[in-house]
Amino acid sequence: MSNAWQEKAERVSPLESVASHAILVLAVAFALYPVLWVVSLAFSGDRPLVPEVLPIPHHPTLRHLTAVVTTRHGGDWLFGRQLANSIIVSLATAAVGVIIAIPTAYALARFRFAGKERGLAALLATQMFPTVASAIPLYLMLNALHLLNSRTGLVVCYASTSVPFAIFQLRAAFEAIPVDLEEAAMVDGATRFGAFLRVVLPAARPAIAVTSLFAFMSAYNEFILAATLLGREEMFTLPVVLQRYIGEYDQQWERFAAGALVVSIPVMALFYVAQRHLVAGLTSGGVKG
Amino acid sequence: MKRALVTALFALLALLPRRALAAPIHLWHAYRDDELAALVAILAQWKGEPVDAVSLPYDAYNAKLAAAIPLGDGPDLFIAEHKYLGDFRYRKLVAPVGDALEPGVFSAPALAAVRDGEVAWAVPLSNKCVALYVNTDLVSRVPGDLEGMVDLVGTIRSPSGAAVVPLAFETRNAYYVAAIFSAFGGALLDDQDRFGLVGPAAVRAIELDRWLIEKHAAPEDADGALVTNLFGSGQAAFAISGPWLAASLGGKNLHYRVEQLPIVRATGLPMRPLLGVESVMFSPTGAARAEVRALARLLASPEAALIRARYGTPSARSDVVMPAGDVRAFAEQALTAIPMPSSRAMSAAWDPANRAIRKVLRRDVDTEVALAEAKHRYDDVRRPLPEGTSPLPALLLLGILGLWGAFRWTQIVRAPGFGAELRRSAPAYAYVTHAVIAVGVLVIVPLVLGAATSLTAGNGDERRYVGLANFVSILTARGGPLLTTGSFYLVLLVTVFWTVCNVAFHVGIGLALALVLSRPTLRLRAVYRVLLIIPWAVPSYVTALAWKGMFHRQFGAVTALLYWLDRTLGLDLQPIDWFARFSTAFAANLATNVWLGFPFMMVVTLGALTAVPEDVLEAAKVDGATRWQRLRLVTLPMIRPTLMPAVTLGAIWTFNMFNVVFLVSGGDPDGTTDILVSEAYRWAFTRENQYGYAAAYAVLIFLMLFGVTRLGARTARLRAQAEAT
Numbered sequence A: 001m002s003n004a005w006q007e008k009a010e011r012v013s014p015l016e017s018v019a020s021h022a023i024l025v026l027a028v029a030f031a032l033y034p035v036l037w038v039v040s041l042a043f044s045g046d047r048p049l050v051p052e053v054l055p056i057p058h059h060p061t062l063r064h065l066t067a068v069v070t071t072r073h074g075g076d077w078l079f080g081r082q083l084a085n086s087i088i089v090s091l092a093t094a095a096v097g098v099i100i101a102i103p104t105a106y107a108l109a110r111f112r113f114a115g116k117e118r119g120l121a122a123l124l125a126t127q128m129f130p131t132v133a134s135a136i137p138l139y140l141m142l143n144a145l146h147l148l149n150s151r152t153g154l155v156v157c158y159a160s161t162s163v164p165f166a167i168f169q170l171r172a173a174f175e176a177i178p179v180d181l182e183e184a185a186m187v188d189g190a191t192r193f194g195a196f197l198r199v200v201l202p203a204a205r206p207a208i209a210v211t212s213l214f215a216f217m218s219a220y221n222e223f224i225l226a227a228t229l230l231g232r233e234e235m236f237t238l239p240v241v242l243q244r245y246i247g248e249y250d251q252q253w254e255r256f257a258a259g260a261l262v263v264s265i266p267v268m269a270l271f272y273v274a275q276r277h278l279v280a281g282l283t284s285g286g287v288k289g
Numbered sequence B: 001m002k003r004a005l006v007t008a009l010f011a012l013l014a015l016l017p018r019r020a021l022a023a024p025i026h027l028w029h030a031y032r033d034d035e036l037a038a039l040v041a042i043l044a045q046w047k048g049e050p051v052d053a054v055s056l057p058y059d060a061y062n063a064k065l066a067a068a069i070p071l072g073d074g075p076d077l078f079i080a081e082h083k084y085l086g087d088f089r090y091r092k093l094v095a096p097v098g099d100a101l102e103p104g105v106f107s108a109p110a111l112a113a114v115r116d117g118e119v120a121w122a123v124p125l126s127n128k129c130v131a132l133y134v135n136t137d138l139v140s141r142v143p144g145d146l147e148g149m150v151d152l153v154g155t156i157r158s159p160s161g162a163a164v165v166p167l168a169f170e171t172r173n174a175y176y177v178a179a180i181f182s183a184f185g186g187a188l189l190d191d192q193d194r195f196g197l198v199g200p201a202a203v204r205a206i207e208l209d210r211w212l213i214e215k216h217a218a219p220e221d222a223d224g225a226l227v228t229n230l231f232g233s234g235q236a237a238f239a240i241s242g243p244w245l246a247a248s249l250g251g252k253n254l255h256y257r258v259e260q261l262p263i264v265r266a267t268g269l270p271m272r273p274l275l276g277v278e279s280v281m282f283s284p285t286g287a288a289r290a291e292v293r294a295l296a297r298l299l300a301s302p303e304a305a306l307i308r309a310r311y312g313t314p315s316a317r318s319d320v321v322m323p324a325g326d327v328r329a330f331a332e333q334a335l336t337a338i339p340m341p342s343s344r345a346m347s348a349a350w351d352p353a354n355r356a357i358r359k360v361l362r363r364d365v366d367t368e369v370a371l372a373e374a375k376h377r378y379d380d381v382r383r384p385l386p387e388g389t390s391p392l393p394a395l396l397l398l399g400i401l402g403l404w405g406a407f408r409w410t411q412i413v414r415a416p417g418f419g420a421e422l423r424r425s426a427p428a429y430a431y432v433t434h435a436v437i438a439v440g441v442l443v444i445v446p447l448v449l450g451a452a453t454s455l456t457a458g459n460g461d462e463r464r465y466v467g468l469a470n471f472v473s474i475l476t477a478r479g480g481p482l483l484t485t486g487s488f489y490l491v492l493l494v495t496v497f498w499t500v501c502n503v504a505f506h507v508g509i510g511l512a513l514a515l516v517l518s519r520p521t522l523r524l525r526a527v528y529r530v531l532l533i534i535p536w537a538v539p540s541y542v543t544a545l546a547w548k549g550m551f552h553r554q555f556g557a558v559t560a561l562l563y564w565l566d567r568t569l570g571l572d573l574q575p576i577d578w579f580a581r582f583s584t585a586f587a588a589n590l591a592t593n594v595w596l597g598f599p600f601m602m603v604v605t606l607g608a609l610t611a612v613p614e615d616v617l618e619a620a621k622v623d624g625a626t627r628w629q630r631l632r633l634v635t636l637p638m639i640r641p642t643l644m645p646a647v648t649l650g651a652i653w654t655f656n657m658f659n660v661v662f663l664v665s666g667g668d669p670d671g672t673t674d675i676l677v678s679e680a681y682r683w684a685f686t687r688e689n690q691y692g693y694a695a696a697y698a699v700l701i702f703l704m705l706f707g708v709t710r711l712g713a714r715t716a717r718l719r720a721q722a723e724a725t
Helices: A014-043 A063-069 A078-110 A116-126 A131-144 A151-176 A179-187 A192-203 A205-221 A224-229 A238-243 A253-283 B002-015 B033-043 B061-071 B082-090 B108-114 B146-152 B174-183 B199-214 B224-232 B243-248 B290-299 B302-310 B326-336 B345-361 B367-381 B392-414 B418-453 B469-475 B488-517 B525-537 B540-550 B557-569 B582-610 B614-622 B627-655 B658-665 B676-685 B691-724
Strands: B025-029 B051-055 B077-081 B123-128 B131-135 B165-168 B236-241 B256-259 B274-282
Touching: A014 A063, A014 A253, A014 B488, A014 B525, A014 B540, A014 B582, A063 A253, A078 A116, A078 A151, A078 A192, A078 A205, A078 A238, A078 B418, A116 A151, A116 B418, A116 B691, A131 A151, A131 A224, A131 B061, A131 B418, A131 B676, A131 B691, A151 A205, A151 A224, A151 B418, A151 B627, A179 A192, A192 A205, A205 A238, A205 A253, A224 A238, A238 A253, A238 B540, A253 B525, A253 B540, B025 B033, B025 B061, B025 B290, B033 B051, B033 B302, B061 B077, B061 B082, B077 B082, B077 B290, B082 B108, B082 B274, B082 B345, B108 B123, B108 B274, B108 B326, B123 B290, B123 B302, B123 B326, B131 B326, B146 B165, B146 B199, B165 B224, B174 B199, B174 B274, B174 B345, B199 B345, B199 B367, B224 B236, B224 B243, B236 B243, B243 B326, B256 B326, B274 B290, B345 B367, B392 B418, B418 B691, B469 B691, B488 B525, B488 B582, B488 B627, B488 B676, B525 B582, B540 B557, B540 B582, B540 B658, B582 B627, B582 B658, B614 B627, B627 B691, B658 B676, B676 B691
Parallel strands: B025 B051, B025 B077, B165 B236
Antiparallel strands: B077 B274, B123 B274, B131 B236, B131 B256
């Protein structure tokens, strides 16, 4: 990654280096502190109630973690099914969102056509309407389509946010890819569509991967719609399961924390794998020219 | 290509399994753990038609019932607390239970709870109320009355030497205060649905609650989890709680017994808790089926009662002897308990009551004033909905708009060059049509329908067109002063302030970290970057709740930090009640949301910085620009085009950031930290489900955001033009 904020000629003084590290360490502490509390809670056996500065589990135990992971119902490994649900729904959301968005984003980046500006403005406008009012009509529509209580219905709902998001992201990414590449391919005899498939798509791979990751993540972490739409325990996604540890009267915070940990690990792993592309993929297209 | 896409989509959908086949009797419940085990054991006794028992998440339970039953997709019978009966009856989700209710076998409060006059609307299963837990390791004797708890302060030591609070209960919660209030002869709601927490009795009850706290006989800010923790860890000698506390004491080495709630010395009368009756209810279709009624009789049978008792739930029957121990103690307490009002009005009473109690406990205002305010709020929410009006003017307007649109359309089509334009655009349309359809169906249609709801009032059959009445009511602050708590304008100011602060911090922190991180000489760059992105990867509701816990006045980590600073630096910092004042509660929300949002801006800025050409910076340096000048004059202008869309989107998200406000401050103190979206949510879900009113809020939010972004885009365009010339 070539970096522009380079100051090769300028020697970095030790003082400055220390200052940079100090800022970053502070920021990391700020970023990790609440997470460490969740981790500590997940592993705590009995907690004496005194305010504590350091998030260190008391009487460390794996009890909560195993209890969450080994949840069964009848002969079924319920937790396994729910994890599978989460992954299937999130993968499908990412796939649907990105597949619908790719050609559209490409057209928005490359073509001039009637209604383009208005369409884009309308798409941005849809993001401004609070879901509190549109959730109920969506529910009724899904019911009419017999899609309640199904993973398909949930994917349809999630797609309603992942599609606009993916369009915005990918449009910027396609705009960043030099037009010369396609033109060269077209001079060599490729059709426009062929050039799009063979030249533009491969060049946009990091952006597509990162956009998919975000679509995946938003579906994977969502629980309000999932709790409303899904009616069967074996259909639940993991955030709904988590939510159930916090009842009206009975609040099992340790279980909740343990569950949160289990839920977060796959996303963290994905982030770790993708982080090299994250920066490039998210904004490669923002700067025009 | 498009065909391939569609095929891929369908293939994907086909992979997802179909709905399970319907079973003859549908039973819904929200049980888990022990209660679920008891239900499974009871259903094992059933010999009739197969039963499909579905366990639903508690939070979404009522919403699902309300949505599914009218559409014929719901259960035949379901288990719910009797307190929802008023709402269920209003929405026509339940039917009378008829012969499913065995006469003469249920306890009087349970029967009173499910009956309206002579008609029974549910079959009682179990009684739920709170009672007094006694930690017998710490104390042997129960004080003669509630006030006696104060005499125990400082006299009890736990084996580990930790301080022990005499009585743990949720002192800020109207549900528990109602038990004290009952000893003064009051109730939260009278039988005409008038707000009851007013008058001298209410003042005395709440001030007694405050006195217990101020004498350190009870914790000041305890939620259910804290009560469980205090009692479970031996740091409370007594607790007022329900059977759920016993369930979580299971694995702990703690000896306790359950007794009746004490009397209040001031009146000599016993505290009477509110009673929740878990009951079987029938959907209208289910009530007609004989086998459904038979199943309900089994669920309420003496055998079932004994099975439930084994799992720690007291029965609502009076003819079954409960086994000695907790279960019997709770069953006896239930006999003197007061059934929770099942009227719909109750849902509108909790929020004002809780707010008033918290205000009194904080000594913000006089008790009388706080209670009068609560009554005013209750009455305001309950004010009659606007009358229906004729939709004719709106239809007329719609018709005229339609005609005008059609006219414009023909004009455009006939305009010279349109055909050429269309032909030129045709290839692009091949790429976008499917997305237009998808967004239209998934996003635009629900949005338009949702917006249309804002022109209506009432629920179910009583929904009616009211024109702009909801908007008029919101924009006139419901007839009150324009800048009082909860008025649209004050909430709008808070929301704008909230958005500005958040975006400033997001961009500021994001930019600063990105600038530091992008230095190529920095060691451990990749490590820092991954660690700093973590807040983004964790589900936001998890971290919002973690932050709320950290801000707890007595036990939170932030309090611990303050103590630690006191000790190490010799400062004299006092623990802060974060949610008692607007400034601190707002700061707590802000800290949480800044934490959630800065990684996004950091990553966006990092991306933008990679695109700043090196030679330009070099040239600036050669020209003698200082580092600050290079940042301000070269880097920032160059990354602005990339940042602007992200900032706009971020501002929109923040403006509508419901999770953080709702989960961290919950609007405390007194609803002042609520933003427009959380206010809309309250109208939709806690204030008698006034969806129309909530939708009007949503439309106003939309119009404002739309207007501001259009204005922003126009000024940006003008500025670009000005710079070009």
